[in-house]
Each structure stands twice: as structure tokens, then as C-alpha cells.
Amino acid sequence: MNTLPSAERHDFPAGDGVPLQLTRYQGGAKGPVLLVHGAGVWSGMFMLPTVRENFVQHLVRHGYDTWLLDWRASVELPLRQFTLDEAARHDMPAAVRLVREHSGADSVQAVVHCAGSATFFMAMAAGLLPDVQSVVASQVALHHIVPPSTQLKAMLRLPDVLDITRDYLTPDEDPSSPLFQAAxxxxxxxxxxxxDSTxxxxxxxxxxxxxxxxxxxRETHDRLDEQFGPCNMLTFRHLAQMARSGYAVGFDHGREENLRRYGRERPPSYLRAEHLKRPITFVSGEQNGTYMPASTELTYEWLREENGASYYRRKVLAGYGHLDTFMGSTASQDTYPVIRDALEAMA
Ligand SMILES: [Zn+2]
Structure with missing residues (x-):
């Protein structure tokens, strides 16, 4: 395994005071590049100890000043209930600001994945990230197209039903809730x-x-519990709402609360293209079973129509699914170069 420079750790507050973390591996003069993980995981998904070269090692080896964000969805931070609106408004701008402050850079590049990408794009679309120079969006951005089994759970309002009795779901064994977890x-x-892994x-x-x-x-598969943990039910409910609508919308708090918060009965859409005029490369695993490749295809086509084709690229990763884009045993040969090439082309 390649060695990494020593980690530089920054504890900092989100805009609403929620404690977050950034971890920097200073690999050189390229970047800075901010890495944003998905829901129910943590920044460790980018630096697995069980592959020959993980994504952070890859970026550092190629001279990138690499910053890993643990936003409020991180399983390394205390569990809290939150909508993606809150994370978009408070986490992403604070993280970008801190990276700029400490690196001295005028702007940052970002590689954002899954719910982290969805949230990052909500923040960009709302005009909150003007100093993000270019982005690689992994698997999903502003359109949410899920497989039929996920759509069925969303249509059945499963997260809303579970929310009555549960604060979170976790894949791991759970000493605080052994009966539920066994069931x-x-x-x-x-x-x-x-x-045969439960x-x-x-x-x-x-x-x-x-x-x-x-x-x-096998080792990565045997140690999945080190990467994954609880995901709160409010986030599940928001993701299910977006799966039902097909695109990013504000959290639906119900008619009365929507009127109070948004001044309208239905939550507003995040499909606003004016702040997304910047280089963006979308990547989707060809066989993604979490967000269908149509998710990035729709955002890509919509943005080309709205802002012109010149800013946007899209790559389909043949033979890959969702998280194996970063956790795959040969991702350092197959997918990391695609992402790194995109960063270099958009620098
Ligand atoms: Zn398995």
C-alpha cells in the first residue's frame, strides 16, 4: 500500500453549529479537491485499508491536495435527524470555506458521491457554492431515478412508517436495539x-x-461494518420523497409547515440551472443498483439544454455498480483514472 502524508485534521462547525470534520492529505499543488461521501457511511469509503490503492492514495500519488469531508451524514459523527436541505445550506458552504482558508486557494474542485452529491448539487443550485470551480458527480446529482424495488419502498412510504418507531436504520449488529436488529x-x-453476510x-x-x-x-466484504453505520430516518424520508418526485425537492413538511417555511403548499424544486454554469463531469456505474444511470443522464441532458453543452461531460463506468466505483478491488485501474482525468481536464 502506498504511504500517505500525515493527516491534518480540522474540526469545524457547520453554518448552524453542527460539528463537522475535514481531514487533509497534502499530496501536492493540484486541487484542492474536496471528497464528499454518501449517507450511512463516512469519508473512510475513499480510503479503504483493504485495497491495493484507495482513492485518496491515488489522488495523493498524482499530486492532489486532498480533503475528506465528514458531513452530518457521517457515521463517525453523532447520529442526528436532518433533511438534506439543512446539510446543503449549512455543511457544504462551511466545508468549502474552510478548505479555501487553509489551502489559500481561490476555488476548489470536488468529487461528490450519492447522497453527498445530491446534497452538494442542492447547495450549488441554490447559489451557495460560487467558489466551487468544477465537480465530478458520482451516480446521482439532481435527478433521482431508483430501481423498482427502491421505488416500491418509497411509494409505500416505508421510511415514514418506520419513522414512527425508529430513529435510524443500520446494517450492523446493534447492541442498543438487539431485538429489532435480529428481526x-x-x-x-x-x-x-x-x-451469506447479514x-x-x-x-x-x-x-x-x-x-x-x-x-x-473478500476482505472489503468481510469488513463492511467498518464503513457503514446508522442512517437517520429523516434523511431516508427526504431521499424517498425525491425518489417519488424524480428530482431534488425541498423536504415536504406537510401543507401547513410548507406554507410557513416556503410560502407555498408544495416544497420547491432545486432544478435551477443558473448557478450550475461550471465544468461538471457526471459518472455512473453501468450496472448501478442504487441509483440507475438514468439519474446522471437526466441531469446531464437537462443542463446541456439549459446552459449549453460546453460545460458538461458524462462517463458510464462499464461493469461497475454504485460504491465499487470507489471500493472496487481494481478501481485504481478502472475508475480512479476516469475521475482523475476529469479533474485534470476541468482544472
Ligand atoms: Zn455480500
Whole structure:
């Protein structure tokens, strides 16, 4: 495994005071590049100890000043209930500001994944990230197209039903809630699966197929519990709302509260293109079972129509799923160069 420069850790508050973390690996003069993880994981998804070269090592080896954000969805931070609107407004601008302050750079590049990408794009669309120079969006941005099994759970309002009794779902064994977790495990074990890991099966229930098994090595699969943890129900409910509408919308608080917050009965859309006139490369795993490749395709086509084709690129990663884009055993040969080339082309 390649060695990394020593980590520089920054604890800082989001705009509303929620404590967040940034971890910097200063690899050289390129960047700075900000990495934003998805929901129910943490920044460790970019630096797995179980692959020959992880994404952070790859960027550092190529001279990037690399910054890993743990935003409020991180399983390394205390669990809290939040909508993606709150994270978009308070986490992403504060993180970009801190990177700029400490690196001295005028602007940053970003590689953003899954719910982290959805939230980052909501912040950009709202005009809150003018100093983000260019972005690689992994798997989803402003359009949310999910597989039929996820859509069914969203249509059945499953997260709203679970929210009555549960604050979160986690794939891991859970000493604070052993009976529920055993029942959750027994439930997901009823279905046919590619493997015999209950953690992996719970993950599939929570998010859809997160990776192609053929793409991750045994050690990564055996240690999934180190990467994943609780995801709060309010975030699940917001993601389900966006899956139902097909695109990013503000959280639906109900008619009365919507009128008070938004001045309208229905939550507003984030499909506003004027602040997205900047280089963006969309990447989707060809066999993604969490967000269908149509998700990035729709945002890509919509932006080309709105702002002209020159800013935008899209790459489909052949043979890849969702998280194996970063956690795959040969991702350093297959997918990291695609992302790094995009960063260099957009610098
Ligand atoms: Zn598995």
C-alpha cells in the first residue's frame, strides 16, 4: 500500500453549529479537491485499508491536495435527524470555506458521491457554492431515478412508517436495539442473496444493490461494518420523497409547515440551472443498483439544454455498480483514472 502524508485534521462547525470534520492529505499543488461521501457511511469509503490503492492514495500519488469531508451524514459523527436541505445550506458552504482558508486557494474542485452529491448539487443550485470551480458527480446529482424495488419502498412510504418507531436504520449488529436488529436480519435473510453476510443483506434492503460482488475483494466484504453505520430516518424520508418526485425537492413538511417555511403548499424544486454554469463531469456505474444511470443522464441532458453543452461531460463506468466505483478491488485501474482525468481536464 502506498504511504500517505500525515493527516491534518480540522474540526469545524457547520453554518448552524453542527460539528463537522475535514481531514487533509497534502499530496501536492493540484486541487484542492474536496471528497464528499454518501449517507450511512463516512469519508473512510475513499480510503479503504483493504485495497491495493484507495482513492485518496491515488489522488495523493498524482499530486492532489486532498480533503475528506465528514458531513452530518457521517457515521463517525453523532447520529442526528436532518433533511438534506439543512446539510446543503449549512455543511457544504462551511466545508468549502474552510478548505479555501487553509489551502489559500481561490476555488476548489470536488468529487461528490450519492447522497453527498445530491446534497452538494442542492447547495450549488441554490447559489451557495460560487467558489466551487468544477465537480465530478458520482451516480446521482439532481435527478433521482431508483430501481423498482427502491421505488416500491418509497411509494409505500416505508421510511415514514418506520419513522414512527425508529430513529435510524443500520446494517450492523446493534447492541442498543438487539431485538429489532435480529428481526431486521431475519427478514432480509428470507430473500435470495449473492452472499451469506447479514450486514450486506441489510445494506441491500436499505439502499438497493450497493456494489457488484465481483468487483470487491473478500476482505472489503468481510469488513463492511467498518464503513457503514446508522442512517437517520429523516434523511431516508427526504431521499424517498425525491425518489417519488424524480428530482431534488425541498423536504415536504406537510401543507401547513410548507406554507410557513416556503410560502407555498408544495416544497420547491432545486432544478435551477443558473448557478450550475461550471465544468461538471457526471459518472455512473453501468450496472448501478442504487441509483440507475438514468439519474446522471437526466441531469446531464437537462443542463446541456439549459446552459449549453460546453460545460458538461458524462462517463458510464462499464461493469461497475454504485460504491465499487470507489471500493472496487481494481478501481485504481478502472475508475480512479476516469475521475482523475476529469479533474485534470476541468482544472
Ligand atoms: Zn455480500
Amino acid at each position: 431486521f436480519g431475519a427478514f432480509v435473510d428470507l430473500w435470495r442473496h449473492e452472499c 450486514v450486506c443483506r441489510r445494506l441491500t434492503f436499505m439502499y438497493g444493490q450497493l456494489f457488484r460482488h465481483a468487483r470487491i475483494n
